[in-house]
Amino acid sequence: MNLRADTSFSALPVAKDGFAGVVAPGTAWDLVSRGEAVMLDVRTVEERAYVGRVPASLHVAWATGTSMNRNPHFARQVAALVPDKATRLLLICRSGKRSALAAEALTKAGWAQAFSVAEGFEGALDAEGHRGCADGWRFHGLPWQQD
Numbered sequence: 001m002n003l004r005a006d007t008s009f010s011a012l013p014v015a016k017d018g019f020a021g022v023v024a025p026g027t028a029w030d031l032v033s034r035g036e037a038v039m040l041d042v043r044t045v046e047e048r049a050y051v052g053r054v055p056a057s058l059h060v061a062w063a064t065g066t067s068m069n070r071n072p073h074f075a076r077q078v079a080a081l082v083p084d085k086a087t088r089l090l091l092i093c094r095s096g097k098r099s100a101l102a103a104e105a106l107t108k109a110g111w112a113q114a115f116s117v118a119e120g121f122e123g124a125l126d127a128e129g130h131r132g133c134a135d136g137w138r139f140h141g142l143p144w145q146q147d
Contacts, residue, residue: 019103020115028090028117029142032056037088040078042102043121044068047094051122052146054092054137058082062093062102074102075109088113092137095120 023031031037032054039054042062053059060077063070071077082089089111091099099116106114121144123136132139 019100019107020113022096022100022118023090023115024118025137025140025142028092028115029054031088031090037090037115038082039117040082040089040091040102041121042074042091042093042098047121049147051094052138052144054121055143055145057092062098075105078106078111079109082111085110086112088115090115090117092117093120094122094131095124095136 028037028039032039039057041048041053041057041059043051043059044061044064045059048059058081060074060081061071062074078089079085089103089106091103091106091114093099093102096116096119099120103114103116117137119135119137119139121137122131123134123139125131126133138144
């Protein structure tokens with residue numbers, strides 16, 4: 001499996017936010033299903049268990065607990081799962097905010113291709129405070145599993 005950059009996907013230059021860029025959910029699934037990227041879920045264990053997860057995604061929580069404290073071991077835990085820092089990583093969270101922060105941290109730690117998946121797994125809140133009604137991984141009908 002080749003997880004390095006190739007001609008089927010042109011990586012964006014480092015964004016002003018400090019990471020490789022943002023990838024649309026459908027593009028993310030195409031890359032993962034072709035073995036051209038690794039999906040890394042940065043949500044909590046509880047979110048993955050109760051809301052669902054992308055099949056074959058790896059997991060390292062960016063933040064934990066009810067107060068959502070940042071995981072101080074995040075980069076080290078990712079390195080244990082994905083030691084090759086040239087691997088294209090696609091990070092997903094609930095809405096795309098934590099995954100962008102995590103992608104920035106991984107970029108600072110030496111991963112050259114840490115991308116955030118746009119819209120996250122559940123998407124943004126709508127006018128009534130609900131997620132998954134206008135965007136997000138599940139909204140687009142992409143593969144997911146629930147424990």
